[in-house]
Amino acid sequence: MSETITTNRGEETEPIVLNLDWAALLPDFLESAQEHLRCLGQCLSTLQEKPNDRETLEEAQRFAHNLRGAALMIGFFHLGKLAASLEDFLYQVGENGQTLSAEYLQQFSTTLSRMRQELERSRQIPSAPDAGLPT
Secondary structure: OOOOEEOOOOOEEOOOOOOOOHHHHHHHHHHHHHHHHHHHHHHHHHHHHOOOOHHHHHHHHHHHHHHHHHHHHHOOHHHHHHHHHHHHHHHHHHHOOOOOOHHHHHHHHHHHHHHHHHHHHHHOOOOOOOOOOOO
16 A cells, blocks of 8 residues: 655645665755754744744744655655644644644644654664665
């Protein structure tokens, strides 16, 4: 059974799996992903202090979007799905003009924690990202 991902428009699609040199790509991806998560953490801290800060909300959405794309492209589907859910969540909050309530900030924080855990889990995998992918 093939894994599917959900696009920003709610459409289900199968990811494209490329025949990549994981050993060459993995260190750069892990470093980039770590930086994106650090920046998302900074955005969360800012939004906890200023929940109406639209610029920071949009910045967080961009970081989630970029992480989603990179993770899915290299085959880290679980991390990509988490980043996609955060991106979609932030987009909906921004589109609806909502303030980030304590509940919304907790959702952001929980998703960010899960993304950090997934990245750490990924560091333990020596050759390919998600189990079951062709190598």
